[in-house]
Amino acid sequence: MEKQKNYYDVLEIPVIATQEDIQQGYTRAKNAYSHDSLALYSLMTKDECDDILNVIEEAYGIISDPHKRQQYDEARGLNKNFNYYGANASTVHFSKHDSPDSKLDAELGTKEKSASQSMTKIVATKKFALDFEEKSEMEERISQGEEFTGEFLKEIREYKNVDIIRLAELTKVSKTYLKHIEEESISKLPAMVYVRGFVYQYAKCLKLNPELVATSYLNRIKELKG
Secondary structure (H helix, E strand, O other): OOOOOOHHHHHOOOOOOOHHHHHHHHHHHHHHOOOOOHHHOOOOOHHHHHHHHHHHHHHHHHHOOHHHHHHHHHHOOOOOOOOOOOOOOOOOOOOOOOOOOHHHHHHHHHHHHHHHHHHHHHHHHHOOOOOOOOOHHHHHHHHHOOOOOHHHHHHHHHHOOOOHHHHHHHHOOOHHHHHHHHHOOHHHOOOHHHHHHHHHHHHHHOOOOHHHHHHHHHHHHHHHHO
16 A cells, blocks of 8 residues: 655655755746746646645644654654754654644644645646647647647647657557557557557547547547558
8 A cells, every 4th residue: 555645755855854845846846836837737726736835734733843844754653863953953752642732743643645636636647748839830739639640639739748658658558559559550450349449549648638648649540540
């Protein structure tokens, strides 16, 4: 079973992170989930972005504060003998039972569980993120397109900066079949019912209209078969 994500995972930093590491992780995370982030293109609503940004703020608020971080780590068995207060400062260890801020740890348990659920959802969502430079001319061709040939699909895939290997991982369709679809290699394609399913997933992962693309492509293959 996958371990629950903690606040270090949220900021994508190691548990022994320095203050500089924490600040850099916080900045990266904030930038990654900002509303204008290209990586979130067509994937998340403003509310979803805000939820993750709130989790990032919570994580940073705990991990960037030496006292809160020490309590957080000791409650989870992390960073034993770690110096939270600098080279010349001594540390004070607390248990989660007698800590003067024991209420904080109870609150963190609930917040961290929420953070874990949110981050798991976003990690899954980011898997399908498309990171590319949008061009109005190409976007217009796609939006107005009615015929999606293998050549046009390949052009769209390359425009959206998705290579065959990644597309195969996203669609769960073999690289060989994806290439046959793009090359319109009729004799090497499986039964049409499978081709339709493959093209549907191809289009869906590239943020196209899957029903339109699949129907158009199958009509194209039928015409080629004569």
